[in-house]
Amino acid sequence: MTAVLRIVNRVLLGLAGLLLVVLGGSALAVGLGVDPPSWWIHDGRHDVLLSDADRTRWRAEGWWWPAVIAALAVAVLLALWWLAAVLRRRRLAEVLVDTGDGEGALLRGRALEGVLAAEAGALEGVRGAKASLTGRRRAPEARVRLLLEPHADPGETLTRLTTESLAHARDSAGLASLPAEARLRAAKHGPERVN
Structure with a gap:
């Protein structure tokens, strides 16, 4: 969609x-x-652009003004x-999980979002994380926003997000793939007093 x-x-x-x-x-x-x-x-x-004749040509007709207003x-x-x-950003309400028996189970999208955000937020150097799922329930897509600590390495954090948090979410839901968009933002570092 x-x-x-x-x-x-x-x-x-x-x-x-x-x-x-x-x-x-x-x-x-x-x-x-x-x-x-x-x-x-x-x-x-x-x-x-419009002469007087062009502007007033249809004005006397009974259908003119209703047609103009309708258009x-x-x-x-x-x-x-x-x-x-x-x-409107459509959030995915549920994800279809492959149970391996030809059937399927439905997993609430917010539950998977919560687990993904919690696991991403627990990565080293991450101060906070938010996750949302979009797409279709058979092919969800993740959007992850991370607030990084001032000392965090963005490349390493992104690698760990991909290989750990997103991989765990993909595997636990039995998905073939879980495309993701990650937005990283650095937390502002306040001044510190040194004695």
């Missing part, structure tokens, strides 16, 4: 950006005196849906 949403976001943003650049660039070019082709929407430098309402609803989908 997240990969599809990411692709849709990039395609829609790319198309919207391309459309705005083409239309804005052409209006700027015509405004600066470039002669437009005969099929273009502008005739020349002093042409307006704008649909555009606003689609934009709100898109914004909500982008801002």
